[in-house]
Amino acid sequence: MKPILPILAAAVAAIWSSAFGGAQLDSALALLARIEWNTSLQQDVSAKVSLLQQKAGQGVKNIEMQFYRRDADKSFLIVMTAPPADKGNGYLRVEDNFWMYRRNTRSFQHVNRDESIGGTQAQGDDFEDRKLTEMYKPALDSAGEVLLGEEMLGAIPVYRLTVIAKAKDVDYPRKIYWARKDNGLLLKEQSYALSGTLMQTSYFLKYTAIADRFVPVEQIFIDEFEKGNKTKMTLAEIEVKPIAKEVFTKAYLENLSQ
Amino acid sequence: MTLLLRISLRNLFRQKRRNLLLGSAIAIGMALLILANSFANGISDVLFNRIMAFVTGHVSVTFTQNGNRMSPVFRDGPRMLEMVREAAPEVAQIQQAIGIFSRAIGNGRADNVILVSLDLGDTATASYRQDLEANFRLIAGSYENLTNGMFDYPVLIAEDKAKYLRVGMKDVIKVRFQDVEGRQQAARLTVAGIFKPANAFMSAPVFLNLPDLRLLAGYGPKDIPQLYLVLRDPTRDALDVANRLHAALQPPLASLPGQLRFQGREARANAFGYRVDTASRRATGLPSKGVFASASLAEALSLKPGDLCTLSYAVKYPEPGDSTAFAPLTLTGVLPDSAAIDGQALLISDREFYAQFYSRWPAAEAKAPSNGSAGRAWRPDTSHPWLPYLNRQWVLLERTKTTQALQKKWSGITRLKTKATTVDVSTMYETASMVVNLEMALNLITLVAVLVLFFIIQVGVVNTLRMTIRERTREIGTMRSIGMRKGEVRNLFLLETLSLTLISGAVGVGVAFLGMRLLASIAFAVDGNPISMILIGGHLHFVPKAASIALYFLLIMGISTVTAWFPARRAANLQPSDALRHFG
Numbered sequence: 001m002k003p004i005l006p007i008l009a010a011a012v013a014a015i016w017s018s019a020f021g022g023a024q025l026d027s028a029l030a031l032l033a034r035i036e037w038n039t040s041l042q043q044d045v046s047a048k049v050s051l052l053q054q055k056a057g058q059g060v061k062n063i064e065m066q067f068y069r070r071d072a073d074k075s076f077l078i079v080m081t082a083p084p085a086d087k088g089n090g091y092l093r094v095e096d097n098f099w100m101y102r103r104n105t106r107s108f109q110h111v112n113r114d115e116s117i118g119g120t121q122a123q124g125d126d127f128e129d130r131k132l133t134e135m136y137k138p139a140l141d142s143a144g145e146v147l148l149g150e151e152m153l154g155a156i157p158v159y160r161l162t163v164i165a166k167a168k169d170v171d172y173p174r175k176i177y178w179a180r181k182d183n184g185l186l187l188k189e190q191s192y193a194l195s196g197t198l199m200q201t202s203y204f205l206k207y208t209a210i211a212d213r214f215v216p217v218e219q220i221f222i223d224e225f226e227k228g229n230k231t232k233m234t235l236a237e238i239e240v241k242p243i244a245k246e247v248f249t250k251a252y253l254e255n256l257s258q
Numbered sequence: 259m260t261l262l263l264r265i266s267l268r269n270l271f272r273q274k275r276r277n278l279l280l281g282s283a284i285a286i287g288m289a290l291l292i293l294a295n296s297f298a299n300g301i302s303d304v305l306f307n308r309i310m311a312f313v314t315g316h317v318s319v320t321f322t323q324n325g326n327r328m329s330p331v332f333r334d335g336p337r338m339l340e341m342v343r344e345a346a347p348e349v350a351q352i353q354q355a356i357g358i359f360s361r362a363i364g365n366g367r368a369d370n371v372i373l374v375s376l377d378l379g380d381t382a383t384a385s386y387r388q389d390l391e392a393n394f395r396l397i398a399g400s401y402e403n404l405t406n407g408m409f410d411y412p413v414l415i416a417e418d419k420a421k422y423l424r425v426g427m428k429d430v431i432k433v434r435f436q437d438v439e440g441r442q443q444a445a446r447l448t449v450a451g452i453f454k455p456a457n458a459f460m461s462a463p464v465f466l467n468l469p470d471l472r473l474l475a476g477y478g479p480k481d482i483p484q485l486y487l488v489l490r491d492p493t494r495d496a497l498d499v500a501n502r503l504h505a506a507l508q509p510p511l512a513s514l515p516g517q518l519r520f521q522g523r524e525a526r527a528n529a530f531g532y533r534v535d536t537a538s539r540r541a542t543g544l545p546s547k548g549v550f551a552s553a554s555l556a557e558a559l560s561l562k563p564g565d566l567c568t569l570s571y572a573v574k575y576p577e578p579g580d581s582t583a584f585a586p587l588t589l590t591g592v593l594p595d596s597a598a599i600d601g602q603a604l605l606i607s608d609r610e611f612y613a614q615f616y617s618r619w620p621a622a623e624a625k626a627p628s629n630g631s632a633g634r635a636w637r638p639d640t641s642h643p644w645l646p647y648l649n650r651q652w653v654l655l656e657r658t659k660t661t662q663a664l665q666k667k668w669s670g671i672t673r674l675k676t677k678a679t680t681v682d683v684s685t686m687y688e689t690a691s692m693v694v695n696l697e698m699a700l701n702l703i704t705l706v707a708v709l710v711l712f713f714i715i716q717v718g719v720v721n722t723l724r725m726t727i728r729e730r731t732r733e734i735g736t737m738r739s740i741g742m743r744k745g746e747v748r749n750l751f752l753l754e755t756l757s758l759t760l761i762s763g764a765v766g767v768g769v770a771f772l773g774m775r776l777l778a779s780i781a782f783a784v785d786g787n788p789i790s791m792i793l794i795g796g797h798l799h800f801v802p803k804a805a806s807i808a809l810y811f812l813l814i815m816g817i818s819t820v821t822a823w824f825p826a827r828r829a830a831n832l833q834p835s836d837a838l839r840h841f842g
Binding site: 097098165170191193194197199 | 324361363368432434437439440441442443444445474476669670672673675
């Protein structure tokens with residue numbers, strides 16, 4: 001006679017585990033989609049971006065730029081306004097073209113999307129509007145469980161979600177998000193290298209609500225690899241209104257940098 | 259003739275002091291020529307064989323993925339290597355070269371370093387290994403440490419860099435860099451050797467074993483980084499090899515031959531990429547993004563725009579249990595009649611096509627349908643009007659002749675309206691023209707200086723010969739009056755000069771080798787000075803060549819013969835009575 005009870009118990013456990021695991025995955029996917037939705041502005045936007053960059057042993061550098069983004073084709077234009085050495089330099093991306101403008105030589109140079117912006121760690125592709133859900137998916141642990149948990153971040157209850165890259169061409173193959181339980185706003189993010197080394201921790205300190213979405217206006221990026229390096233990014237003068245197509249042209253950038 | 263030779267030798271030794279001085283001048287001239295030539299050869303050897311072979315290769319085949327020069331990868335490595343070997347069998351070594359800019363942290367100090375691969379595998383020739391050890395003389399550790407498995411990610415680092423990062427043997431250096439896909443990567447490297455570079459060019463790299471760096475940089479088993487080809491005679495062969503390679507690397511048409519499935523139906527299909535640059539789009543009328551089926555394929559599967567179908571095809575490099583690739587495709591439309599495609603085909607826009615093509619490289623030939631799926635997969639013939647607008651397996655960049663042209667070509671890669679991998683063939687004359695120009699300038703300076711010196715010496719030699727013959731006019735008269743013929747008198751003087759030149763030349767060769775040995779033994783303290791580039795371990799490097807020495811010997815003999823010919827002939831033509839009366 002077959003031992004029917006253990007088989008039945010295993011089957012029930014499998015079904016329960018599968019159902020629960022599936023629910024967890026759905027929750028994780030929903031959270032990822034919510035994080036993406038929260039910050040995806042479906043409008044043209046312009047803002048003044050300020051980066052306070054602190055490098056170990058090199059003091060503090062203040063980088064300021066004016067940023068314009070067109071929603072229709074994800075074009076963007078950046079003009080540096082500080083420091084004086086970089087003032088007038090800019091970047092323009094229209095469709096697949098990405099140009100760097102140098103004010104002192106008054107020349108445009110075709111560059112790659114991996115080009116550093118103003119000598120910072122920010123790259124051209126950081127300003128692209130790639131969908132989070134297309135780049136990442138929830139990570140599973142060795143038992144096949146979705147790495148989604150609940151904890152407190154200070155006094156705020158948050159979800160802790162680990163994601164891994166779906167696409168190859170992302171900066172960080174693994175990330176951990178801490179997002180508010182009530183509205184899915186991202187509060188903290190840790191980014192890991194391919195080797196699993198923690199490279200960067202980001203804190204999203206302040207958001208501003210625009211329409212039904214949120215824009216992080218104050219963020220801190222802490223370099224976990226080279227201790228002592230950190231960058232504070234602040235967004236100000238955010239405007240959400242249609243931007244004229246002439247803005248996303250070489251002539252406009254050249255004119256703006258005068 | 260024997261008598262003449264005996265008389266000429268006797269005369270030579272009779273005038274010891276004069277001939278000693280004259281011979282010394284010829285010997286010094288000969289020694290200078292050989293020294294200068296060997297020094298110039300040494301410079302060429304250092305620059306071409308010891309620097310260029312490591313820095314850019316004599317000929318290089320480089321790849322750019324996705325228009326990003328920081329992503330040098332070719333996905334079908336075995337085939338590319340085979341094509342290179344077939345087209346240029348005389349290549350002494352094909353090095354897979356990886357160089358990655360990285361941020362390194364040692365003990366409390368950080369600096370930028372370049373991670374460079376060292377290929378110490380089977381392809382490394384004995385001379386490569388020898389040059390490697392000469393260029394990067396280890397003062398701690400060993401080259402075996404890179405491969406013996408005793409260290410985690412072992413590296414060899416320059417003495418100066420180790421000092422700056424405050425690391426010693428077995429210390430750990432943390433590095434951060436972007437891998438070949440652009441992803442952040444971090445690693446802990448262990449110092450397994452510290453080297454003293456032979457020259458200024460060689461102090462920047464931190465060396466890792468090729469397989470280690472391939473793994474860290476995200477190269478797959480069939481991917482290859484850029485290729486540096488080392489030639490036995492680079493100055494003679496580099497251009498020829500590059501041109502031949504360029505001709506052999508013309509890209510074939512790219513296609514994904516397989517099966518298209520939709521709602522349980524299946525048909526054979528061949529998927530091609532279509533170009534999306536303005537001219538191509540104007541010619542085909544296709545948009546910059548989309549998937550289009552031929553009319554017969556759409557009909558066979560009842561496909562309409564918006565349908566999601568799946569293309570499956572056999573991959574070239576199957577993994578265990580995974581020999582077929584599946585590509586989900588959403589149909590944008592059906593191809594217009596103007597496409598003139600009379601079989602089952604899919605056209606996929608450039609970016610989407612290459613993303614699939616490079617992620618799972620297809621098997622070369624379409625496999626026959628195993629399940630009886632109907633239809634005839636289409637393939638364009640060479641005269642098909644749409645052929646120019648279909649994607650190739652890679653884009654071969656035009657050959658360039660100068661560094662400026664090469665840089666312009668490379669900067670233009672980001673402007674290409676394609677996601678195809680670019681393949682470029684360059685020689686050291688383009689990639690390292692600065693080094694080539696330096697070599698030419700140094701050789702020219704050496705040659706001019708030596709020629710000026712040699713000319714001054716030769717003026718002295720000619721003058722001395724003329725004086726000698728003039729002084730011996732009465733002797734000529736005596737010889738002529740006792741019956742010696744004109745030709746014999748002339749030959750006597752020529753033989754005398756040739757004997758002197760022969761002996762002096764031989765002495766000059768000896769002096770040159772002695773001089774080379776002495777000069778090469780002097781150690782120059784030129785750390786940080788660009789001149790260290792042409793030194794090996796702080797010492798001058800001479801490369802004497804037998805053919806050059808023989809040539810110089812013949813040159814000096816020739817000059818001496820011409821110099822002696824005219825006064826000897828004049829002396830021989832004198833009337834014996836006039837010669838005997840000659841005074842002064």
